[in-house]
Amino acid sequence: MARNIQSLERAAAMLRLLAGGERRLGLSDVASSLGLAKGTAHGILRTLQAEGFVEQDPASGRYQLGAELLRLGNSYLDVHELRARALVWTDDLARASGESVYVGVLHQSGVLIMHHVFRPDDSRQVLEVGAMQPLHSTALGKVLSAYDPVAHTQAHEVEREPFTPRTVTDGTDFEAILGLTRARGWASDVEETWEGIASVAAPIHDRRRMPVGAVAVAGAVERVCGESGEPRPALVAAVRDCARAVSRDLGAGRF
Template sequence: MSNGLGDGATVQSVDRALTILKLLARDGELGVSELAATLGVHRSTAFRLVATLESHDLVEQDTDRGRYRLGVGVVRLAGATSARLDLVRESRAVTPALARAVGETVNVAVLAGREALYVDQVAGPSALQLHHWVGQRIPLHATSNGKALLAHAPAALREEVIAAGLPVLATRTVTDPGRLRAELAEVRRRGYATAVDELEDGLSAVAAPVLGADGSVVASLSASGPSFRMPETAIAAVAEQVMAAAQEVSARMGWFGPARR
């Protein structure tokens, strides 16, 4: 068990590293001696901090002058945040109409490691007791959003998810690796994923991928509701509406090619 001393030193180092990033954002370029003086630490401590930041591409060194500036890693982090904000904004121009059309809850999710992260939700007129999904992480193998994302993820990630185990969450959760692989291939062929009694008994959902400007899958869009209102016989019709909405969001995200199906 930690005695707390190491934890305190770690927190202090994180605080100093973040301060370095703020200083570089403000001043553009700074040398190690300037950073050490501002932080009130020894030069060797400042050097270790910037070296760690440099190893993560958060800062880079001007080889001619030996001064440091913000690196491309900061741009990547900012770009990821911006892309997610863009996704929510652009999808909101489409999802309320879909929720009204199908009468059910519409969710938007992104891939987050080996899970699906829900980033937006719009309730349809039939939703009475709404479960708030935004901010929640859901297993990829047991949800329509998860399967839509996993079907278009790199094969290595699909196998990683399978190797980690496919736990039973409801009556019809897919737990057989071969069956899941076959279903993901079918998702890629037909353009949408389904989940009926797989995350929760009595819950049905259908999802389609959302594409970014380069044609890669950046998110999934789903409609879900109780199985008595969305029986399996109705899923194909709902899927057409979901795919059309996903294609519209894709266009708003900069993709003008065919739908991914």
């Protein structure tokens, strides 16, 4: 019988320890709880920290779980399940809004379109499933960056390309947009990525209230936005209702 790798067992034990009990633990706490020498515990913690599975508080020196675990947790939620849960609700949203509907997830420093419902008219359209969109300029990307710490980090690390004169590229201004997104629960893209196109997006959560994706409506600016230039309130409400419905189907409950 193959033997287990001791270092991996110890790393797994550390992650379980950090996942329960106190939010942050010091090196001595970790070492004594697992019966390890401080040097051994420190080496494993440094490796986990380098991989993003553990973070160290600069002020106290204590350790906690890192954002990379969120990415793994989101991957565990099968994207096919997310799409399956979204099918009916996104079809309803497309019919109600008269616009195209997209469901996107974080993938390789961008937004992967994993479901696309055509605008319900007779116009010629191209299926965009599998296409990538930027994090910093699209409504889907802003929502993911606002709610997902991994997406947030990646949005700040990548070059924020100015696709149009409206694209926000300054880091401080972009962070203000993410704060507004969290405050109101939705994001918009009014000609920031494509001239003449506007979109509205809201986050989708799982049973642990973790962000697993986002849903958006996109269409011509004159249809998506009102005279003020802002997205129409009824459309924003419809997108948020759709996101909540998909979230409930994923076990998020009422929120």
